[in-house]
Amino acid sequence: MKYRVFVTLKAGVLDPQGEAIRHALGALGFEGVNSVRQGKMIELDLAETDAAKAEAAAKQMCEKLLANTVIESYRVEPA
Amino acid sequence: MKAAVITFPGSNCDRDLATAFEQVGAEVVRVWHKDTALPEGTDIVGIPGGFSFGDYLRCGAIAARSPIGKAVVAHAGRGGHVLGICNGFQVLVEMGLLPGALLRNANLKYICRTVGLRVETSESAFTAGYAQGVELQVPIAHHDGNYMADAETLARLEGEGRVAFRYLANPNGSMNDIAGVLSENRRVLGMMPHPERAFAPLHGSADGRAMFDGLMSAFAPA
Numbered sequence: 001m002k003y004r005v006f007v008t009l010k011a012g013v014l015d016p017q018g019e020a021i022r023h024a025l026g027a028l029g030f031e032g033v034n035s036v037r038q039g040k041m042i043e044l045d046l047a048e049t050d051a052a053k054a055e056a057a058a059k060q061m062c063e064k065l066l067a068n069t070v071i072e073s074y075r076v077e078p079a
Numbered sequence: 080m081k082a083a084v085i086t087f088p089g090s091n092c093d094r095d096l097a098t099a100f101e102q103v104g105a106e107v108v109r110v111w112h113k114d115t116a117l118p119e120g121t122d123i124v125g126i127p128g129g130f131s132f133g134d135y136l137r138c139g140a141i142a143a144r145s146p147i148g149k150a151v152v153a154h155a156g157r158g159g160h161v162l163g164i165c166n167g168f169q170v171l172v173e174m175g176l177l178p179g180a181l182l183r184n185a186n187l188k189y190i191c192r193t194v195g196l197r198v199e200t201s202e203s204a205f206t207a208g209y210a211q212g213v214e215l216q217v218p219i220a221h222h223d224g225n226y227m228a229d230a231e232t233l234a235r236l237e238g239e240g241r242v243a244f245r246y247l248a249n250p251n252g253s254m255n256d257i258a259g260v261l262s263e264n265r266r267v268l269g270m271m272p273h274p275e276r277a278f279a280p281l282h283g284s285a286d287g288r289a290m291f292d293g294l295m296s297a298f299a300p301a
Contacts, residue, residue, distance in 0.1 A: 013182070013227065014182065014185070014225075014227075014252070016182075016183050016184070016185055016186075016187050016225075017183060017187065020187055064144075065136070065140065065144060066136070068137055068140065068173065068180060070172075070178075070179065070180045070228075071180045071182065071227065
């Protein structure tokens with residue numbers, strides 16, 4: 001089973017990299033970009049064939065390693 | 080005092096930290112990240128600066144979950160002392176031994192220079208060698224030292240006097256100018272500045288030495 005994990009900073013956590021991207025977009029002439037938030041996407045290829053089990057395992061991976069839940073939230077979706 | 084200094088792939092201040100402990104007379108054992116146990120009789124664990132595991136995923140994230148990581152968490156759980164400097168601080172928050180997180184510096188730059196710090200509490204073995212309120216000159220060298228915690232955690236840290244060091248002029252955007260924090264039992268300290276790099280006059284500042292002298296006194300046989 002393949003999954004995509006999206007890890008993003010929680011709302012309210014300052015994202016200086018996103019801000020820098022927003023400024024750069026403005027410099028390129030893209031107007032009206034109110035906000036940019038940067039995150040990461042992680043692809044998982046799991047041996048587990050049971051979708052429910054595989055998704056549960058992916059979520060556990062997020063809790064234990066892939067996301068720092070103090071500052072980040074995550075979303076798991078089938079790829 | 081027996082100090083265990085851990086080396087991860089990418090650690091680069093492990094030798095400096097070991098030398099600082101040795102200079103005040105501590106017995107130092109160097110520990111490899113794949114080791115699963117700390118040396119018998121370890122009083123304090125030192126987690127050095129550097130870029131453990133290339134800062135992959137998040138700074139300190141992989142090191143915090145390495146084989147020796149479990150032994151460090153168990154050591155802290157038994158009331159043992161742990162000192163995490165720079166990347167070591169990042170590892171400690173990833174281990175959950177200290178609250179909060181260290182984000183990218185607000186100005187997005189890697190900052191490497193000596194900064195002014197104020198000692199906010201002498202109530203820990205790490206800061207017992209300093210008078211509260213004294214100001215120090217200690218180098219920082221980091222890209223991700225912007226300390227953040229939720230409002231409740233921050234209020235708790237302040238209320239319990241667990242902010243050990245504060246920047247005189249905030250270099251990285253840290254909330255409340257926080258440069259170092261203590262655990263609830265005051266036996267785990269994480270700090271971004273490098274006291275081991277301000278140990279002798281030759282370093283330009285010897286203001287960091289009192290931390291190691293203070294620790295040595297704390298563990299002196301009664």
